[in-house]
Amino acid sequence: MMNLLYTLFVVNNKYKYTILQNRDNQTMECTKCHERKDISEFSLKNKKEGIYYLHCDDCRKYTLQMQYKYKNKAKDEYEIKKITNVIDCECGKSFVSFRDYHIYRHVNSQHHKNYISCKNR
Numbered sequence: 001m002m003n004l005l006y007t008l009f010v011v012n013n014k015y016k017y018t019i020l021q022n023r024d025n026q027t028m029e030c031t032k033c034h035e036r037k038d039i040s041e042f043s044l045k046n047k048k049e050g051i052y053y054l055h056c057d058d059c060r061k062y063t064l065q066m067q068y069k070y071k072n073k074a075k076d077e078y079e080i081k082k083i084t085n086v087i088d089c090e091c092g093k094s095f096v097s098f099r100d101y102h103i104y105r106h107v108n109s110q111h112h113k114n115y116i117s118c119k120n121r
């Protein structure tokens, strides 16, 4: 741990970046995969202040892909709900509703009634 430079940046009192960096051969430890990689494997978050992302490019790419996938999945689920008219009730049940009767039926279901009576207790 001799040549390690440990720096804490606070930007706008809000974001904190810690850079764990080897002064001699400019390597940095990725906080995600914990591999020590060449500084060129990291992207600059803030060029002016020389602040690097804490995750290496590989990990960042992976995270972005996951976020993208998750976003798409959430969007798909929403589209399905829109088509099938699924209503998420606060009681925790989801039900399909094409007409008011379905809502009426749900509101009078035992599950929903139990929820309401617990809530009002």
Ligand SMILES: [Zn+2]
Binding pocket: 030, 031, 032, 033, 034, 035, 055, 056, 057, 058, 059
């Ligand atoms: Zn990494």
Ligand SMILES: [Zn+2]
Binding pocket: 089, 090, 091, 092, 093, 106, 107, 111, 112, 115
């Ligand atoms: Zn309900």
